[in-house]
Amino acid sequence: MPISFDSLGLDSELVRVTQELGYRAPTEIQAAAIPPLLSGLDLIGKSKTGSGKTAAFALPMLQRLDIGRRELQGLVLCPTRELSAQVRRDIRTLGRSLPGLTVVELVGGQPAKGQREALARGAHLAVGTPGRVMDLLGSGALQTGAVATLVLDEADRMLDMGFGPDVATVVRRLPAERQTVLFSATLPDEIERMASAYQRDAVRVSTETTGASAPAIGEWKVYTPPDERFDALVRVLATRAHESAIIFCNYKASVQQVTDRLQAAGVSADRLDGSLDQFHRDQVLSRFRGESVRRLVATDVAGRGIDVEGLDLVINYELPQQPEIYVHRIGRTGRAEASGQAVSLAVGPQDARVASVEALTGSSLTELRLDDSEQTHRQRLAAIAGPAPMRSILISGGRKDKVRPGDIVGALTGDAGGLSGDEVGKIEVQDRLSYVAVRHHLAPMAAERLNQGRIKGKRFRATLVGR
Numbered sequence: 033m034p035i036s037f038d039s040l041g042l043d044s045e046l047v048r049v050t051q052e053l054g055y056r057a058p059t060e061i062q063a064a065a066i067p068p069l070l071s072g073l074d075l076i077g078k079s080k081t082g083s084g085k086t087a088a089f090a091l092p093m094l095q096r097l098d099i100g101r102r103e104l105q106g107l108v109l110c111p112t113r114e115l116s117a118q119v120r121r122d123i124r125t126l127g128r129s130l131p132g133l134t135v136v137e138l139v140g141g142q143p144a145k146g147q148r149e150a151l152a153r154g155a156h157l158a159v160g161t162p163g164r165v166m167d168l169l170g171s172g173a174l175q176t177g178a179v180a181t182l183v184l185d186e187a188d189r190m191l192d193m194g195f196g197p198d199v200a201t202v203v204r205r206l207p208a209e210r211q212t213v214l215f216s217a218t219l220p221d222e223i224e225r226m227a228s229a230y231q232r233d234a235v236r237v238s239t240e241t242t243g244a245s246a247p248a249i250g251e252w253k254v255y256t257p258p259d260e261r262f263d264a265l266v267r268v269l270a271t272r273a274h275e276s277a278i279i280f281c282n283y284k285a286s287v288q289q290v291t292d293r294l295q296a297a298g299v300s301a302d303r304l305d306g307s308l309d310q311f312h313r314d315q316v317l318s319r320f321r322g323e324s325v326r327r328l329v330a331t332d333v334a335g336r337g338i339d340v341e342g343l344d345l346v347i348n349y350e351l352p353q354q355p356e357i358y359v360h361r362i363g364r365t366g367r368a369e370a371s372g373q374a375v376s377l378a379v380g381p382q383d384a385r386v387a388s389v390e391a392l393t394g395s396s397l398t399e400l401r402l403d404d405s406e407q408t409h410r411q412r413l414a415a416i417a418g419p420a421p422m423r424s425i426l427i428s429g430g431r432k433d434k435v436r437p438g439d440i441v442g443a444l445t446g447d448a449g450g451l452s453g454d455e456v457g458k459i460e461v462q463d464r465l466s467y468v469a470v471r472h473h474l475a476p477m478a479a480e481r482l483n484q485g486r487i488k489g490k491r492f493r494a495t496l497v498g499r
């Protein structure tokens with residue numbers, strides 16, 4: 033059972049927002065950091081990019097906030113303007129159930145006047161870069177008497193960028209009785225020194241997700257001219273050539289076209305659209321779960337309710353008109369298990385559908401720049417072509433025929449079947465039929481053996497499905 037947001041001690045309104053955002057469960061760092069932060073402890077957290085650190089510190093900060101008091105109660109320092117803007121957006125989204133929540137952004141590169149005015153009007157939280165925050169403190173525009181929580185986000189990058197002395201100046205102006213939260217992707221000695229200087233009895237939390245160098249959870253956008261969309265798709269697939277993917281389209285015609293082009297090139301792909309009857313729909317999904325087909329091209333209607341554990345990648349070949357659909361689509365990746373990626377193809381920065389997705393989710397998609405190697409489209413396609421690792425066999429008997437998974441394994445392995453256990457993959461027994469996935473090249477032989485032999489003393493028909 034994965035841990036739920038409910039069980040971390042968060043108020044129900046905050047839990048509801050996480051649900052609305054499509055977060056199925058807390059990430060590892062969130063599960064570890066939220067409870068101690070809610071009880072006011074200092075914390076030093078190490079985890080990778082994309083592991084959900086913003087919500088890990090923002091949710092407890094929002095919960096501890098006294099919204100009736102229009103004073104600055106929390107301050108977040110980030111290394112760059114862009115990160116500050118992003119964190120502010122995230123905090124506002126996560127805090128949208130708090131009436132009248134005000135979060136100001138205090139960053140350089142723009143006149144301080146507007147920021148001074150915003151502070152004078154009163155704000156609950158501030159997010160900014162150390163230099164500007166220091167200036168506003170110096171001029172008296174920023175009053176910190178009520179600051180209960182300080183967050184140093186991406187502390188290692190702040191040090192790398194030379195913000196150490198500015199951070200020190202800011203910290204000196206804050207109340208000594210405060211909660212100090214420090215997040216960093218790495219914990220070199222300077223960070224440890226910073227922690228011991230600014231924190232008291234900090235809880236240490238360190239998580240190691242997947243081990244992949246790519247962000248553990250990521251939402252990306254790729255800009256492509258409409259007539260190069262298919263090539264962009266191929267390039268995205270090539271970045272994770274060995275993994276499974278669902279490719280969402282807005283129209284049945286696009287599903288058909290994309291599937292045809294992938295299949296014609298020998299890429300393991302199949303379609304899932306409204307024109308399939310229930311039997312074939314189940315069959316395609318079963319093959320996908322059994323790794324007998326690696327990419328599913330789907331419409332929203334047909335893709336509804338797809339339940340695939342450990343799905344690596346969701347691609348929005350066409351972004352939906354309604355951003356809520358986006359959230360449903362990408363909810364399919366194993367995001368809570370911190371491995372999913374979602375990549376959306378968009379025409380360009382002017383694409384209104386990207387803007388509406390970003391407005392709804394409250395965070396911007398990171399632009400993914402595709403590797404611009406010399407390869408031609410044809411070469412790239414060839415690079416992702418090839419059979420799926422497994423191939424599925426349909427057996428004409430199921431639960432009602434008293435067939436159980438162990439019986440199928442038994443018929444395929446040992447003297448009768450000739451396969452070894454690790455050559456047999458996922459088995460799904462339904463009422464009147466079953467699917468078993470076996471190593472791709474062994475599937476024809478396995479089907480033949482099943483046809484000649486018996487399962488539970490009975491003869492059943494075995495048919496290869498897919499390609």
Ligand code: ADP
Pocket residue numbers: 054055056057058059062079080081082083084085086087249250251367368395
């Ligand atoms: P970090 O700061 O660790 O790099 P972020 O806080 O920016 O990561 O989160 C990365 C992405 O993960 C964001 O798009 C965010 O909306 C999403 N996210 C955060 N928490 C969850 C969760 N529990 N489930 C699914 N997605 C999440």
Ligand code: MG
Pocket residue numbers: 085086185
């Ligand atoms: Mg972050």
